[in-house]
Amino acid sequence: MMPNAARRSERSRTAILDAVLALLRESGYADLTIEAIASRAGVGKQTIYRWWPGRGAVVLDALVEQAAAAGPQALPDTGDLEADLRVVVRAIVAELADPRLSATTRALTIETLSSEAFADQMRDRMLRPQLDTVKDRLRSAREAGDLRPEVDLDQAVELLIGPMYHRWMMRTGPLTEEYADGIVDLAMAALRPGTAGKPRPGTA
């Protein structure tokens, strides 16, 4: 009996995660209730609550499995760092500018701020792999001599990503293509070799 039960469990689990992704595509996070997921997946609500503490956790699992199914991600590498970053930053800004697309990120950010356990999951399973695609591109730029060798790659990634999330979260300004290009311009000025300026006192 166990193999059948395990198979049934796995079928339910897959149906639930597929339902989450379909509902996110069709109507967005705001309408994504546990009830709607259960109904779409053909399971009872209690099946969902048995496996996940709430909506954030099941959405995170669905998005992580979707990313895994899509295979390893990488940034474009045309050899032109600035052009490659511009493509990526424009795409992220466009997604943040769309209230429906960014509703999921908004909800996952609230969960991240509300629960340390969720924050660890979010960082390790979803955010870190995304940040690492940028870090890998910066590392290859460094190897090509297009990046100041002394730059901390994690801080360089955050220099690109942090400002746009701050503007999006705090609603402090427009999220336009011109704005995206401005981020890349500033980051390139910070990262490009020969732009280190004068050394800080005490570090020479």
Next chain:
Amino acid sequence: MMPNAARRSERSRTAILDAVLALLRESGYADLTIEAIASRAGVGKQTIYRWWPGRGAVVLDALVEQAAAAGPQALPDTGDLEADLRVVVRAIVAELADPRLSATTRALTIETLSSEAFADQMRDRMLRPQLDTVKDRLRSAREAGDLRPEVDLDQAVELLIGPMYHRWMMRTGPLTEEYADGIVDLAMAALRPGTAGKPRPGTA
């Protein structure tokens, strides 16, 4: 009768906001219930709910009045932009690194992400005045010739502020003095005159 009633209202309002600040200082946001505020202020809970929709709103009012009472804020201006920014960025990173001090910011950020009306209040009454102190210091640096004249000042402020909030929110790395200095180093490389690098294609 109205003047007396109005005076009583104002006395209650002040007592409530003072209670919020005292409780935040003494025990932090986690223990700050509407019940605790009412008890400390010597008013009924319904008095608080009559004027504020919830904890976030009354905390925002208390912090905004505290800032107003402290008078106009400004960044240090010693003439050395990098040294002045280092003082400020180190102070913000130290506050974010302290779970008790940053609990209020965490709560206000959750409210900001959860309610557009609260986000507008938070931005206009609390965040914008803080960002403007950094912007004013950058403007004076630009007048002194210490900043590339073509840099957008709002984007420059976000280049300093965005990365540390992202790291704090997402728990992606340590919040140390060395990290704070790294932010300033990167920002200075981006902002300093003569570091613009090659022009972007199509913008010449």
